[in-house]
Amino acid sequence: MPGRIIRVFRFCLWVVLGAAVPAAAISVPGGAAQNAVARGAYLFAAAGCAGCHTRVKPKGRPLAGGRRLDTPFGAFYPPNITPDPGHGIGRWELADFIRAMRQGRGPDGTLYFPAFLYPSYSGISDADLGDLWAFLRTVPAVAVTGPGHDLDFPFNLRVLVWPWRWLYFEPGVWRPDPNRSARWNRGAYLVRAVGHCGECHTPRSLLGGVDPDRELGGNPKGPEGKRVANITPHRKKGIGDWSESDIASYLLDGGLPDGDLASGAMVEVIEDSTSRLTESDRRAIARYLKSVPPQDGN
Template identity: 45%
Template structure:
């Protein structure tokens, strides 16, 4: 009887491991999704600034924000992640990547070697981008300079350093569907929703998270503790922006100035450097969408 129980336990363990291995296989975009495409470099440039690529990946201490040598630290409860070199250097950066590999990284969070990316890379938002926009972004980045700086290794302790279980995390928190326009809304609203939720990945910082690092869907955009552990990220639903006009939001995205005359600081500074490069129409679309967000109560900010 004992032998049978041991055998059953072994079989159950093997089946369980096989099931875990199967469900955590990194996903990829079918090659058939990449039909003939004429890159639009101007659109790729828009996606570059909307996506805030330079905010994390510009070489540390380098004033030229188009040199994407990486090195910027992102502190988290799971360890410190360092933005990698995504310049066009074929050895240190992503210059040797194929377009398909780039699309897989952006939309599926899957690396060229077939492993999962840590969600410190906001593929959880980028997955809303259209394949065409990602391909245009790839084409634009091909025009940027190569930087021969090695990427810094993440400082992430065991067991968080193991990537395969991230497939389970994706099952819980990663919906890899693309953006679906709301036909009941205006074209401007839909453009703003796309930019804010997709390339802009605003929810990644402006939403509270659970103990596993997943965004609390019921409190999206409701602010909370800074994911990096210092300061507080504001609520950008109508709970936090009820006294702001659409023009106020547009002006902030262009100048970094609030209605009260203060300038944004902390992590928003680099964000404004990017949004100020967008067209006036895109900033207006983002403002229209943000102003439409219903009020949501987020975590209570602790008293100073």
């Protein structure tokens, strides 16, 4: 019973602190009666697209161009991805969208900077990309162009994306592991492809590639140069003493097992993405996190 009271208290605190009420779970994915747009809306939340493509201060129109993303290479301004034909991606076809997400290339062959997280999104299935596309078509078109990226030389040279891709990028749909349960596979897909958890939680090399041998092992320099926690099952450095329920509950309301609350970049991830997932998907993520090799970093 005290546990429940603490939980309710924590939840109230969360709401008072201005975080979203996590009750807005968007309907269950996959049901036959559901249409592509609803499934796409769910994936859109799970993938956190709005977080980058919508300006926060001052509040911008949805997906009309994003907030400034400061990185060691300079500042990126995510573009307008509303269906406006001149300023957004209104002239695109589904195939263009799939190429952008899976291959990191624009319709004219532009090589995208990996700040658009296609190294992760590449794993999203064709069916899910189709649903995501159906949803994106329903967002109101907005006729504005954001500022271009403001990158330091030589990172402003798109040709440099070539060697980067050669070193770090392997396009391809994420494939389930037939030796694992459906829940594990769902969790792995959500963590690695859709939810792109490793983009923040896995350490990177000097050139900004995530290190596959230290998956989720914590990142000393994440967004805004801040430390990002190790979320592998390492007992001391990671979250080895969290149960699956602890993880699922953190992803719902940001409450840590010790009663503390999430802070930093994770607040927005919880608010915009993980709190909006179904309980079953949060559990799947927890199942997968408990299974990755423990890392002793960070």
